[in-house]
Amino acid sequence: MATIKAEPTAGLCYAPNEELYWDREALDQEVERVFDICHGCRMCFNLCPSFPSLFDSVDRYDGDVRQLTREEKDEVVDLCYQCKLCYVKCPYTKDDGHSFDIDFPRLLLRYNAQRAKRKGIAARERMLGNPVALGKAASKIAGIANWANTVSFHRRIMETLVGIHRAKLLPEFSRKTFSGWAKSRISTVRDVKAREVVLFHTCFVDYNAPGIGRDAVEVLERNGVRVLSPAQTCCGMPAMDGGDVEFARQQAERNVEALTPFVEKGLRVLAINPTCSFMLKKEYPELVSPALIDKAKALSAATRDVCEYLFELKKGDAWSREFVSSPGEIAYHIPCHLKAQNIGFRSRDMMKTIPGAKVRLVDRCCGHDGTWAMKTENFDLSMKVGKRAFDEIGAGGMMVTDCPLAAIHFEQGTGTRPLHPLQVLARAYRGEGYEDVGGPAAGPPTETNDA
Numbered sequence: 450m451a452t453i454k455a456e457p458t459a460g461l462c463y464a465p466n467e468e469l470y471w472d473r474e475a476l477d478q479e480v481e482r483v484f485d486i487c488h489g490c491r492m493c494f495n496l497c498p499s500f501p502s503l504f505d506s507v508d509r510y511d512g513d514v515r516q517l518t519r520e521e522k523d524e525v526v527d528l529c530y531q532c533k534l535c536y537v538k539c540p541y542t543k544d545d546g547h548s549f550d551i552d553f554p555r556l557l558l559r560y561n562a563q564r565a566k567r568k569g570i571a572a573r574e575r576m577l578g579n580p581v582a583l584g585k586a587a588s589k590i591a592g593i594a595n596w597a598n599t600v601s602f603h604r605r606i607m608e609t610l611v612g613i614h615r616a617k618l619l620p621e622f623s624r625k626t627f628s629g630w631a632k633s634r635i636s637t638v639r640d641v642k643a644r645e646v647v648l649f650h651t652c653f654v655d656y657n658a659p660g661i662g663r664d665a666v667e668v669l670e671r672n673g674v675r676v677l678s679p680a681q682t683c684c685g686m687p688a689m690d691g692g693d694v695e696f697a698r699q700q701a702e703r704n705v706e707a708l709t710p711f712v713e714k715g716l717r718v719l720a721i722n723p724t725c726s727f728m729l730k731k732e733y734p735e736l737v738s739p740a741l742i743d744k745a746k747a748l749s750a751a752t753r754d755v756c757e758y759l760f761e762l763k764k765g766d767a768w769s770r771e772f773v774s775s776p777g778e779i780a781y782h783i784p785c786h787l788k789a790q791n792i793g794f795r796s797r798d799m800m801k802t803i804p805g806a807k808v809r810l811v812d813r814c815c816g817h818d819g820t821w822a823m824k825t826e827n828f829d830l831s832m833k834v835g836k837r838a839f840d841e842i843g844a845g846g847m848m849v850t851d852c853p854l855a856a857i858h859f860e861q862g863t864g865t866r867p868l869h870p871l872q873v874l875a876r877a878y879r880g881e882g883y884e885d886v887g888g889p890a891a892g893p894p895t896e897t898n899d900a
Contacts, residue, residue: 453515627678
């Protein structure tokens with residue numbers, strides 16, 4: 450039996466905009482190579498359910514990955530929820546300068562995209578892959594939609610017809626969108642020479658959590674930054690997760706075209722959701738059509754997570770410390786897609802500038818992972834994956850996470866929905882308390898906890 454070589458095969462391709470990406474034989478060569486390396490390494494055995502499934506399946510064939518059935522490969526792919534942590538941990542990546550050039554998450558995205566192209570995209574994946582269409586429709590009847598999502602009879606029907614688990618907490622819809630609010634207001638920043646940024650507010654903030662966006666604007670404006678909020682659409686990650694690469698490309702290209710004029714003027718693009726900033730930074734240059742690659746690369750270089758940008762202000766001594774109240778102890782969960790950007794713990798660092806704030810880091814995956822936890826076949830497993838994170842974030846202090854979907858899953862597991870770091874900062878600027886969100890009541894700052 451010939452040995453599987455560890456060096457990349459001729460089938461290596463992680464970019465959907467290349468023809469080779471869609472070659473099934475080329476994909477099979479890379480699947481065998483990467484699965485063989487991962488089976489021998491096993492460094493990621495405890496990161497997600499995909500790896501135990503892979504290792505157990507290969508072990509049944511005495512280590513020969515070539516004997517895996519299509520169904521066994523499908524299971525590995527379906528159990529992957531694209532947290533990207535295996536790429537961060539892997540020592541064989543291109544970012545580490547290694548010749549093996551392994552990117553396990555992108556390999557599985559490629560597998561799923563080819564499978565979806567052959568079999569078609571299911572109705573559930575189309576629905577979840579287009580949160581803008583869903584948000585536009587539901588926000589018009591927000592009260593009814595939110596009520597229906599709490600009715601057991603309706604949820605049983607939804608589970609049967611669509612495949613969304615009946616017990617899963619779902620995002621609430623807001624009748625007033627963030628984009629509508631942003632269009633109707635006038636900036637409080639009067640300095641004509643003020644810094645300007647573009648806010649990629651994300652479809653979740655627009656239709657489900659506009660308060661996070663309003664707090665983001667307030668925090669930036671308190672620091673002399675004028676916020677622009679041009680037309681935009683979903684980042685494309687939900688469609689990518691469902692295998693609909695073409696629709697994800699369309700969304701990416703719309704955003705690249707819309708944001709390029711601002712990037713060319715030297716403005717930063719600040720994304721509120723870690724998944725969205727990951728897409729703009731990491732995926733767009735590989736996803737868009739060749740004619741837009743240079744623009745996508747420029748957008749990637751200009752994109753920041755909001756707290757990443759605030760940290761840049763702080764380093765430049767342009768950070769306002771005029772806080773009036775303090776959250777006290779904070780249990781801060783860092784989302785996987787922020788860790789995958791390798792920017793450090795910037796949200797933690799910014800909350801630590803609030804006098805009296807003491808931040809405890811929760812460095813575990815919560816198990817929500819995009820739309821993965823919503824699906825009937827994944828919900829129970831998602832709760833098992835998230836249990837350690839639920840236990841740690843619930844051990845004391847104000848619960849905080851950058852990911853609004855993770856916040857809903859934490860509420861599912863603990864009974865309390867965490868705040869976003871931008872909400873913590875905004876409340877401290879305004880002098881508000883935290884009793885209404887389950888946190889400790891803290892008065893005026895009494896000690897310095899500078900970062």
